Amino acid sequence: MPRSVNSVASHARKKKILARTKGRYLAQKNVWTVAKGSYEKGLLYAYRDRRTKKRNFRALWIQRINAGVRPYGLSYSAFIGKLNKSEIKLNRKTLADLAMNHPEAFKAVVDTVKG
Numbered sequence: 001m002p003r004s005v006n007s008v009a010s011h012a013r014k015k016k017i018l019a020r021t022k023g024r025y026l027a028q029k030n031v032w033t034v035a036k037g038s039y040e041k042g043l044l045y046a047y048r049d050r051r052t053k054k055r056n057f058r059a060l061w062i063q064r065i066n067a068g069v070r071p072y073g074l075s076y077s078a079f080i081g082k083l084n085k086s087e088i089k090l091n092r093k094t095l096a097d098l099a100m101n102h103p104e105a106f107k108a109v110v111d112t113v114k115g
Contacts, residue, residue, distance in 0.1 A: 014032055017032075017035060017036055017039050018030065018032070018035055020039055021035040021038055021039050024038060057093075058092060060096070061092040061093055061095070061096035062076060062092060062096075064096040064099050064100055065079065065080075065092060065095050065096050065099055067099070068095075068096075068098075068099025068100075068103075068106055068110075069099075069110060072107070072110045072114070074110070074114070079110070079113065082113040082114070083109075083113050086112065086113050088109065088112065088113065090109065095109070
């Protein structure tokens with residue numbers, strides 16, 4: 001009995017991955033073994049960096065809030081501590097946006113926290 005191979009499916013799998021590596025450098029776009037490794041590595045980087053992106057944005061928001069509260073004689077940690085004590089429920093993303101784009105609204109929040 002002859003060996004049964006599903007060459008149609010394996011060719012379709014290869015075609016799908018080679019289509020997704022289109023535009024890459026040198027052998028990464030057309031040599032099957034290299035393209036497959038490059039594609040899988042790209043998926044790993046994408047998964048990892050979706051989490052890293054969240055970390056980086058939180059750090060950026062903290063820096064912006066800190067820069068926003070310094071002129072009012074507060075540090076970031078003191079501001080966040082007083083914000084929690086006064087039970088104002090604003091997240092860091094919103095506070096950073098207020099500090100950057102709406103300084104008068106941010107000043108009102110800082111005055112509420114200080115007073």
